[in-house]
Amino acid sequence: MLRGATFVRHAMPEVDATRPPGEWILSSDGINAAAALQLEALAASAVSSPERKAVQTVALALRLPESAVATAVSFREVDRVESVHDGFRDARRAWIAGRLDERHEGWETPDAAARRFHEGLLAQDARHVVVGTHGMVLTAWLASQGLVADAVAFWEALRFPDVVEIGIPxxxxxxxxxxxxxxxxxxxxxxxxxxxxxxxxxxxxxxxxxxxxxxxxxxxxxxxxxxxxxxxxxxxxxxxxxxxxxxxxxxxxxxxxxxxxxxxxxxxxxxxxxxxxxxxxxxxxxxxxxxxxxxxxxxxx
The missing domain is CATH 3.90.79.10 (Nucleoside Triphosphate Pyrophosphohydrolase)
Structure with a gap:
């Protein structure tokens, strides 16, 4: 039975305008930062969002080959239609705060994102699991569980990479x-x-x-x-x-x-x-x- 989870927000990727973000790989600085997490002592099961940057981060943090990291779509980033523009972070802040408007047409709702993240966690049968994931969906789930008081402030404070530990139940x-x-x-x-x-x-x-x-x-x-x-x-x-x-x-x-x-x-x-x-x-x-x-x-x- 699951007794603990370590959530790992992925390290900084190398932005590649010719590829979708889900295919981005870690930058050299991101590789070093992920390796510096040194989570191998957890001896935990490893699962990640299918996005390559998340898989890489977990593998480096746990000193595992990428092939040893299972993937689960439940832990992917929020589904959204988005272009990077001057106000894109404002749109993300509003989403995290639950203030959805015309900017969020085609976006997954916070409740829906948190629900499928939760279902992914319920499906884990290890005693401790390390989950590679993303900032917005992680914040939505934590807020849905009442684990953070100010979701926007929590999200803005997350680093690339970052680690959030929770005990279970x-x-x-x-x-x-x-x-x-x-x-x-x-x-x-x-x-x-x-x-x-x-x-x-x-x-x-x-x-x-x-x-x-x-x-x-x-x-x-x-x-x-x-x-x-x-x-x-x-x-x-x-x-x-x-x-x-x-x-x-x-x-x-x-x-x-x-x-x-x-x-x-x-x-x-x-x-x-x-x-x-x-x-x-x-x-x-x-x-x-x-x-x-x-x-x-x-x-x-």
């Missing part, structure tokens, strides 16, 4: 949060055309979070404007082969909704988020998800 953290009266602080989710349901507050652990505890405190501040005291883990569950979720007991010490500034509040497509405080009796009547958490809470009271 990817962790989501949530709080079974109670106030001074023992009531549960929940998030009511309402989406057009669907019945409402309730969840506990929390979210994904980002690459720059120091720990799962820090990630949960950050999420509670973003979603609720809350400060809390964290307690023990009350539930752990595996979501799929690369995601798990942990629920912590937590006690509310202060809350100021005016401080809530999570990204979900800026995206109407996600539906409505409402903070509700409910008693145990009220909890019995709600569609609290996941259902096993509701069963656990009712059994303990």
């Amino acid at each position: 990817l962790l989501r953290v949530r709080a079974v949060l109670t106030d001074a009266d023992g009531r549960f602080v929940l998030i009511k989710r309402a989406r057009p055309g669907q019945e409402p349901y309730w969840t506990t507050p929390g979210g994904g652990v980002m690459l720059d979070d120091a720990s799962a505890d820090d990630a949960l405190r950050r999420e509670l501040h973003e979603e609720l404007g809350a400060e809390v005291e964290l307690g023990e883990i009350v539930l752990e569950r595996q979501l799929d082969s690369i995601h798990s979720e942990v629920f912590y007991a937590a006690r509310l010490t202060s809350i100021d909704p005016t401080l809530a500034d999570g990204p979900e509040f800026d995206d109407p497509s996600r539906g409505a988020y409402e903070v509700e405080v409910v008693t145990l009796d009220e909890l019995r009547t709600l569609d609290l998800r996941p259902s096993e958490l509701k069963e656990l809470l009712l059994a303990q009271r």
Whole structure:
């Protein structure tokens, strides 16, 4: 089962206007930079985008012949119709930010790119995999998993080449949060055309979070404007082969909704988020998800 992934953004290629970018090979500086990564100690399985510059980068970093690097189209760069012009980077920034317009006609959407990248990762059966890939599609996937807070800033900071390490399972953290009266602080989710349901507050652990505890405190501040005291883990569950979720007991010490500034509040497509405080009796009547958490809470009271 996959326990870790090392993503390698390819090194600098030799630009060749007579060939499509997928056939570009590394420049001499790119070859040296890829070899300097020295990832051979990982003893990992190797897979890459089919683009030659990505295959070369992984092979050099792992001290392998190119023939030893498997290829998977899931890890290719974003499909797009693009010419290099004065504003091409602005168009890419807008794509990464999810602000698609007429410049992106014929482009793969960020969601579609992230989805097929994710499917490619799910297909890996090694314990650790090194993935040769590209800046835009990698950033889209990391953002879709909640692993980066500012996707544009992350993408702009990526180097040629660059390395991003993640541990697996990817962790989501949530709080079974109670106030001074023992009531549960929940998030009511309402989406057009669907019945409402309730969840506990929390979210994904980002690459720059120091720990799962820090990630949960950050999420509670973003979603609720809350400060809390964290307690023990009350539930752990595996979501799929690369995601798990942990629920912590937590006690509310202060809350100021005016401080809530999570990204979900800026995206109407996600539906409505409402903070509700409910008693145990009220909890019995709600569609609290996941259902096993509701069963656990009712059994303990």
